[in-house]
Amino acid sequence: MSTSSVFTPLVPPSTATLLEQAYAKTNLDKNNAMAATLRSTLTKSKREKSKATALRTPQEMRSTIIMRLTELRERNDEHNATVARIEAELKSLKLQQNECKQNAPTAAAKYKFYQEIKCYVNDLIDCLAAKSSLINDLEKRALQLYSKNQRYLVNRRRQDVRDQAKEMAEAAKPVLAAARRTPEYEEQVRRAAEREGRRTRRRCERERNYLLATHLDGMSSDDEIADQQQEQCLATKALIETQAAEAFEDVNDDFCKIDLILIKFYAWRKTDMGSYQDAFVSLCLPKLLAPLVRHELLLWSPLLEEYTDIETMHWYQACMLYACQSNESVEQLKQDPDLNLVPSLIEKIVLPKVNSLVAECWDPLSTTQTLRLVGFINRLTREFPLNSSNKQLKKLFETIMERMRLALENDVFIPIFPKQVQEAKGSFFQRQFCSGLKLFRNFLSWQGILADKPLRELAIGALLNRYLLMAMRVCTPNDAISKVSIIVNTLPTVWLLTNSDTLKNLEVFISYIRQTLDNCDATNPLLMQSCDKAKQILQRLHSL
Template identity: 35%
Template sequence: MHAGYNANAGRFSQIKDDLAASESAIQQLEGSSNDNADQYKFLQEMRGYVGDLLECFSEKVPAVLELEAAMHQLLRQRASRLVQRRQDDIKDESSEFASLSNKAVMAPNLDSFGRDRASYQEASRQRRIAEREARRTRRRQAREQKVEGAEHREGLSSDDEETSTDITSFNMERDRIIRDSRKVFEDVVEDFHSLDFIKSHFEVWRREYPDCYRDAYIGLCLPKLFNPLVRLQLIAWNPLEEPCPNFEYMLWFESLLFYGFEEDSALQKGDEDIGLLPAIVEKVILSKLSVLAEQAWDPLSCSQTARLVAFIHRLIEGYPTVLHGDNRYTQELLKTIVLRIRLTLDDDIFLPLYPKNVMENRNGCAYLFYQRQFWTCVKLLGNILQWDGILSYSCLKDLALDSTLNRYILSALQTTDIGEENVQKCQKVVECLPVQWFSGLKGQQTLPQLEPFCRYLTHLASSMHRGSVGGSDAERRTTKEQIRQIVRMLGRMNALDHIIAVAEEHGVKDIKLLLEVKS
């Protein structure tokens, strides 16, 4: 009997434990059921909200894209108008001097209305001449007021002055686009167009149901979802112009900067939301830069080039995960920049070749036109070399040295008389070359692409020395100083073999001191 009692007591104790465990399980399941019900309800609400949001975007995004395209077209038209005017000016001046030697009387060329084409073409040309000279006069007067005694070379300034009519027309269309951009979502409640309101829904999802949020890959979807709203705020943004607001101070950036951030929680490795802003910079900022570089940027404009280069350097420093050679959007941007530079080299660079008797008249229009075109080439060389550190080394050497220096500048130097002016021109060319190109060179030779230029400098020194023989003491001293200047130029390019040759031929004694100036 005692044994039976013990068995029943043990069974009773087991039943009590099982009952307690069952009650605990029931409570857990009831709580889980409530949580699942809440999560299900939330997801159903999010499903409805996202569906309505996408329906709204399907109606409004085409309007955003249309306004963005209208702004880009406006910028493209202005840039094309200035480039076309520059090309027309070059054609006018080059044809003017070519026609001086041809005064033959030709039969009139009549159009379908019986008008002499040459007459109204000449009238258009005379109008362009008057406008061109007026712009040059205004630029010269502006320089004289700003800097007294500063030497300026015609061709180094950018002829980007617009007529009051063009400025008014541009500003009116720009203001219209901006006004229309503010009206795109005026008939939509904030819940469907305000970044703060939209992101708040997803922040609740992330905070309350993080596993579900992560499993739905919301972090990968948000950049595309926010894309049209960011582009709408960037319609008037143009880093080629001043003033241009820093996009990191714009409302969209400040709104998304701390998305998903919680003070009491640490960042998780692999959290997709960390890459939200870099993804927007990649897909929106870089894409817009590519369009502006192709349609609005003028590689011959020093100010535009400096602004674009500085902005890309800032992006490289601030967004290294986006701005790198393996990124598709970065590759597209750099390819666009290179193609735009090549187009400028092919269409906007022209160096005329005139007989010696024409070039002897230094006050003549032909000589001044030649000088202006030469310095335009030097300006483009400097603008191209601003891309050092952004474009690849090989690409930059091809654009700057092969396609600009050797193709145009060096050819022009070789076809003109030797003189002090050539030394000054070469000095400007050397000043454009990045110093870091030569700091790591070993041996006595410079870059292969610079060998022709160095040989020209050696020839220039010899020619100037021969020209000074029999001259006055002052002329010989001037020539000697110019030869020393040539040696310094060669030293800056690490052309030690040419330095030795020039020094031995012309008795330059302080080579070591000149070489120390190389860096």
């Protein structure tokens, strides 16, 4: 028997077997370690517990019991306080419940009132919004009517000046027969005939009023309109009035009468002043009433010969008396949220309308229109709290200044002809000089309303020094001193005070007076009165 058949060779274990054995050994070691740690922890805690139990004394036990008792008492007090609070809240809720039951009818009435006022305001806004386009159209047509008439008069006046200047320039030239047959010449002749006819009628009117002796040609305004054109204007105005009256025919009075509208809001104010103020009704009322105020002011203009005072209008009286009480004190009036209702309407409605009328319809060369406008603005600023920082007021003043500048550029024409020194007062030169003098007087009518500095620059720096003074240089001494006297008498008294800034603007004018006085022969009987007058003028100007 061979050796290989008796002994079986040893087979080495595989890698998987070795890994399994290592894993099993590792887990066994971990389990043994964890068991040892757990036994150690349990043993230690038992020792500590037995040690702690063994260390507690009666005093510690008593303290623990007292502490626990205190905690229980505090918790009990908290529970009792909570119960008391809940009982008090229940009593308060019962009182509130009873109070709500008592106030339920009042609250229901207020709710009903607020619902009614809400519906009313919504309907009012819808109504006025629907009518605003018609009011805008009527307002635009009324402004166009006034503007058209004024433009016609201004253009006719300027055309007359051009015609007369042309006649003066061509006076020495013979007019050919062929030139007389041209349409332009015939049209010029027709305009001249109409112009002289209007002057004759104005002269006759002054004779009837005994004003002919004191009148200077060129100081009156040529505002006569042909009968046919006047009838057309009246027809257009009547049509606008008719359409304005029909604008609210289909509307209930509660939605188009300002006094009835304010009654609704006064009921709200009287019912609950707090909610009235919280809703900012005082700020919204001017905007809400604006269409109705504009409707009443459609054909109103302070430039017209006859116009209705604002104080007599329905909207003014209704708004002025709104929330007014007979027993109201001054302090209560100061605290009234609707105190500025009328001034707000003046600022938001009246001033913009006046601004439009000034921009489109005012003729600065018309003394009557200027005095009406000055009087209206004076009264407006005096009776209502409108200060210089008011945006609409500043815009109006800027428009006035711009219109005055345009008049200075387009309406002042004083021709300088060699023979005009010997011409009578009715000459073209004298008429145009008086026209410029009238504009100078109209400019100074704004003293106290417009700022002095720009007004001085316009009236003295531009009109007086540039036009009037140049024309006076070709006048005779007597005529020149007479014109100087009129100019000085036209100047505001406050401008002639000592150390006034106006005297600096008048330096060229004062120099001309001195020069004229030096050239006059004081011994000449024809010039003695003029010399004395010139000295008085210089003394008044603090220059003698």
